Amino acid sequence: MPELPEVQILVNQLGPRLERARIQAVEIRDPKIKLRHDIVGRKILRVWRRGKNIIFDLSGGLHLLVHLRMTGWFEFTEPKRYRVAIRTGKGTAYFEDGRRFGVMQVVTPAELQRALAALGPDPIADGCDLSRLRQTSRPVKVALLDQHLVAGVGNIYASESLWRARVNPRRRADRLRPEEVRALERGIVTSLRKVIRYGPRIFDVQQFAVYERAGKPCRRCGTAIRRTVQAQRSTYCCPQCQR
């Protein structure tokens, strides 16, 4: 599932291809997606991201709000199957989404504001601020997945960041010491920024510290990485570094 860095990489590709282009046609191939027709003829002013949401600002004060969920992605050459094609004067963006959980909708500025107000701080756009973790007694790994507390971190980068911060994923979020919270803030920013730098090559070159490395040696101390399950999701950690 795309998390903040993958979404940022996609936004970095969408911007130069679509910004300042006029929408000439919108072709919807999946009836689950409904878009108002009057976005045709509008200009795409800016493509940006907040948490895992992609926002296209359109001329005339509307926004196209996209959440990729499990398998959504935009391609710029025509794939075999796609849900929506947005055709513009500068080229076409195809919304591809094998499992069809992705969401695409046209919203007003007020609706956009409501949708984004529910999100916690975005570690890249706003600077990393985990003060909201103090509001929950859940295990810190589970809390990091809650988009109301921090926006954009998902299952992969929660494990990766906790390893960087040397914090055990089962620790209660509200019991973390201030220096551990700061280490975790640094861990999140480092993990996310490192991945964003990969750019579109990400899926070929990315190497995880702990994610999906159960049984393999910790890159810091050599201890076998352990996989556990928290809230029905896999967690990976080093039992030595993250006591």
Ligand SMILES: [Zn+2]
């Ligand atoms: Zn270790």
